Amino acid sequence: MQSALTLLSWGPEGWLDDIAAGVFVTVCLALATLPFGLTLGFFVALAKQSEEPSLRLAGNIYTTIFRGIPELLTLFLIFFGIPLILQYFVRLVSPGTSADVNSFVAGMIALCFIFSSYSSEVFLSAFRAIPKGQYEGGYSVGLSSGQTMRLIVLPQLIRIALPGLANLWLILLKDTALVSAVGLNEILRQSGVAARVTKHAFLFYGFAGLIYLLLAIVSSFGINAIERAVGGSEVKR
């Protein structure tokens, strides 16, 4: 029997270095997903608030699909589905070769779809909070619609959407745990390996839970700093 402290130490006897590698992968996955998810979510929100019914319909179908399918199923659909599609096209070019998709990339794509469908709702409600006069003011001083969006609407939008997006970031961090199911060596999987080898399942899974809590706490400090930097959620007059 080894003590909990040795098991959680850094080095050949302990598992801390393996779990730290897992933390690195988790954070990388979440950080790599974030920009794509935000951008896609913003454009979906833009489609959903446009005056063109077909654009709204397209945006709503997107949200309905990715909010309705369980995250794990989305992940499996992408992890097993993309190679099938890729293979179909690869075989057209050179028969006999096989295509595969990395679990990190599959996780990134799946999380990006999920994150963007939720963030589009956050952006949409933020869009609705911005009065029409802001757009009209922009047009009346001679800005194009793109300039109005970039210079006038977007800065206000970010302030309003920030609390909702912060929430989604925490959800994204938690959702990365699902990618362990397709074999990505992130926190939960590394802890699982340690648990299986040492037979201290409660210790290691509990430790993994604490790491997720720690990540959430660190994130909330970061989020507070960003909120201060953009000047709170209220439009100053």
Add this chain to the structure above:
Amino acid sequence: MSLATDALKVDRPPPPARGWSRQRILGHVLVGLWIALGIGMVVYLVAAWNPEFFQKYAPGYISGLGITLLLVAISIVLGAILSVPIAYARMSKNPILSGFAYAYVYFFRGTPLLAQTFLVYYGVGSFRPELEMVGLWGFFREAFNCAIFAFSLNTAAYQAEILRGAIESVPRGQWEGAASLGLHKLQTMWKIILPQALIVALRPYGNEIILMIKGSAIVAIITVYDLMGITRLTYARTFDFQSYIWAAIIYLVIVETLRHGVEWIERRITIHLHR
């Protein structure tokens, strides 16, 4: 020759205004893309149609769906019961009580459901002698029971927050008014506060049920044969990708039905608030 083409250019009437703005074109392209995807999926499912597959695995899907719904229903009800004392503790003025409730809620909302499920399913093995002594080992040996245990604790934390938020959204004046009419606290809670709070809480509760249905898919990883578990089993046996597509369709139908059901209830119970 060039004269003729010039004349053609000049004589041609200006093109009529067609009203196809960039947005409209983009919108139609995107909707067309979705339609193409939908048709592609239908074509795929028709092409992959296999009566044997259905005969063999469709009953499994139905039983899996039953397990999923049972799991969610039990967890939601147990979570709702458990959430009442937690919400009470969270709102109490006693710092120890509210601190404990805060820690509980923070832990269960801050860690992934998958990690909590693993903690229960694999972690109880560490306490086997103790559990055997109390006679609970038989309960925790079943993956299904472990899932219910973990999910109930998890959803209790979320539901406690929903309940607290809803109760705190009722203005203080309602409490004071009830007190001035001589109602005691329990009566006020039951007859005045809760009916108003539950209107606020309906949508979050609906979302929580949807989250649970989606979250319950992870029990497939701990060998419970719910809808997702059956799907993985079917795929492992047949390597037929349609097994995942059918699961996606079933989940989508359940979630959409629930969402529209909650919206319908909300419209019905807020009729008196619309002017």
